[in-house]
Amino acid sequence: MxxxxxxxxxxxxxxxxxxxxxxxxxxxxxxxxxxxxxxxxxxxxxxxxxxxxxxxxxxxxxxxxxxxxxxxxxxxxxxxxxxxxxxxxxxxxxxxxxxxxxxxxxxxxxxxxxxxxxxxxxxxxxxxxxxxxxxxxxxxxxxxxxxxxxxxxxxxxxxxxxxxxxxxxxxxxxxxxxxxxxxxxxxxxFSEDVLNSSISGLLTADVHGRITSLNPAAQNILGIEKANVLNRFIRDVFASIPEMDAMLQKTLMHRENMKGCECLLKKDTKKNIILSVSSSPIIEDAGNLIGVLFLIQDITSERERDDYLQRVNRLISLGELAAGVAHEIRNPLTGIGVVLDILKSRKRLLKTDKNLIEEATHEIERLEKLISDLLDFARPKEFNFEPADINEIVRSITFLIGEQCNNQGVRLVTR
The missing domain is CATH 3.30.450.40 (GAF domain)
Structure with missing residues (x-):
């Protein structure tokens, strides 16, 4: 050996x-x-x-x-x-x-x-x-x-x-x-697979502002081709989005993250796209600043959904207001209808007066139907209970329905 x-x-x-x-x-x-x-x-x-x-x-x-x-x-x-x-x-x-x-x-x-x-x-x-x-x-x-x-x-x-x-x-x-x-x-x-699989747009630029890379999601969101923008300045490629160049300069100057800047992008389809753009400095192990990373997201659908929810909330508020008004209108209409029934039951009533009463009753019925339709589309109104004189409520109801009870042979007794 x-x-x-x-x-x-x-x-x-x-x-x-x-x-x-x-x-x-x-x-x-x-x-x-x-x-x-x-x-x-x-x-x-x-x-x-x-x-x-x-x-x-x-x-x-x-x-x-x-x-x-x-x-x-x-x-x-x-x-x-x-x-x-x-x-x-x-x-x-x-x-x-x-x-x-x-x-x-x-x-x-x-x-x-x-x-x-x-x-x-x-x-x-x-x-x-x-x-x-x-x-x-x-x-x-x-x-x-x-x-x-x-x-x-x-x-x-x-x-x-x-x-x-x-x-x-x-x-x-x-x-x-x-x-x-x-x-x-x-x-x-592995890094490329992660970037290519990301649903968020990722774009990098060097310290001079030249685009060095962008993933497929960024190309799709921004409507650009990678081969057409590599090594070009951000201020030239995104002239219609001046916020991006401003974020680049601030990130390079302060070496700090900038989050959630909303930008408006108009594509060739003439449809406005709302973007959320964040930026972060790219710093190597030695501590040298070598570029900026942009995170780009299309938030158009989110903003459209927010606008829709706001419209829905306004309609709900309007419906609640309408329901409240409808309830307030229905109460006096009921009283007017009762009074007209009393007048109509009188024997010494001219024919022209009866016709007027019937016409008024018909219009009240139309209003009642409109109010019912309005209440069907409104939210149920929450009850607001408060102290009241029960005797006064009974006397008011008795006065309104007393004549109807007499006409139908119903004896109404109060104590």
């Missing part, structure tokens, strides 16, 4: 291989493509015909095989489907991952570093010698890179050991760079 030591000289064959994979640093690629390129460099560039690359999945304490080459399809499928558990498995692979030290086994039969599980795996794979080197970034192991040779092949020599160690250092940086790039892309995609 040999532990990884300091490398003082770079072997010549490694230079072209490192140069080729270094291109991945300036042109970030998906992690799968990066790993495939690394494996290709190991097998074709460095000349190891059998190799495997494992990465640590920290949240589950697993060492997963991401790439493997030179073995039978069954062996490769098995390696990919069965990760090592760093807490339970004790193998060459897990020991390199946990200690961060390379392991070179030149004689798989005599080297005491191999345990029973290692020997079992070695026999199945027909390995003659084995080399595993850690993949490290800033002292932290992120995975391992392993190669081996069959028993019929020459053992791995010192030069190959150093070459693979140097290559692993560069490969680690490239893998971590790809991971960070992929995480950044995922975060960016």
């Amino acid at each position: 040999k532990q990884q030591g300091a490398i003082t000289e770079t072997p010549e064959p490694i230079l072209s291989v490192i140069y080729r994979i270094s291109a991945l640093l300036t042109d970030p690629s998906p992690i799968d493509k990066v790993l495939d390129s690394i494996m290709e460099s190991v097998t074709e560039g460095l000349g190891f015909h059998r190799a495997a690359l494992y990465l640590i999945k920290e949240e589950k304490h697993l060492l997963e095989c991401k790439c493997i080459s030179g073995f039978t399809p069954e062996t490769e499928d098995l390696a990919r489907s069965r990760p090592y558990d760093l807490r339970r498995h004790n193998t060459l692979e897990t020991r390199v991952a946990l200690t961060g030290n390379a392991i070179l086994v030149k004689d798989v039969y005599a080297d005491p570093v191999l345990n029973d599980m290692d020997r079992l795996i070695t026999r199945r794979l027909g390995r003659g010698c084995i080399l595993y080197v850690p993949l490290k970034v800033k002292g932290t192991v992120i995975g391992i890179l392993g190669v081996d040779k069959k028993r019929s092949e020459p053992v791995i020599n010192e030069k190959e050991f150093e070459t693979l160690s140097i290559f692993a250092n560069y490969a680690s940086i490239i893998i971590e760079n790809s991971r960070l790039y992929e995480a950044l892309l995922n975060e960016k995609k």
Whole structure:
């Protein structure tokens, strides 16, 4: 067994291989493509015909095989489907991952570093010698890179050991760079998905007032196309909404949120749209102001609903007033009707007088119907009770209905 030591000289064959994979640093690629390129460099560039690359999945304490080459399809499928558990498995692979030290086994039969599980795996794979080197970034192991040779092949020599160690250092940086790039892309995609899914309009501008982005909701609300407004000044795009440029300047000056400014937008359809616009400063981690975020909402329907409710409330108030007036009119009409009935019952009444009384009675009936119709559409009036003289009320009612009772043969008695 040999532990990884300091490398003082770079072997010549490694230079072209490192140069080729270094291109991945300036042109970030998906992690799968990066790993495939690394494996290709190991097998074709460095000349190891059998190799495997494992990465640590920290949240589950697993060492997963991401790439493997030179073995039978069954062996490769098995390696990919069965990760090592760093807490339970004790193998060459897990020991390199946990200690961060390379392991070179030149004689798989005599080297005491191999345990029973290692020997079992070695026999199945027909390995003659084995080399595993850690993949490290800033002292932290992120995975391992392993190669081996069959028993019929020459053992791995010192030069190959150093070459693979140097290559692993560069490969680690490239893998971590790809991971960070992929995480950044995922975060960016998540942010874009959130913005695109928002039902509120979102628009951003830089410190110079140029539009830098807007989501689909903003395009729909404002009736504009993204391609036509990007990098244009807000004051030019929204010349008909001067409030937006004013909010931009105040937000940039005071670095404070501005909420709920109502603006009127006239679209090509000649329909006025009422907007609620809020603005917030965009400040990066270092504290520098880099732009302004606008939250834009179409509140036209809300304002129309508010206007409708106000009209309804006015109609309700009018109905209540009409109901009150109707009640006040009905009472004297009833009294007039009773008086007309009394006059009509008199025997010495001229025919012309009877006709006048009948006409007046007919008009009272019309008024009664109008009052009833009005009360049907009005709200029920709340009763307002107050003290009263019950005897006076009875005498008043008796006077009004007494004649009607006599005409119908009803005897009305009061006590």
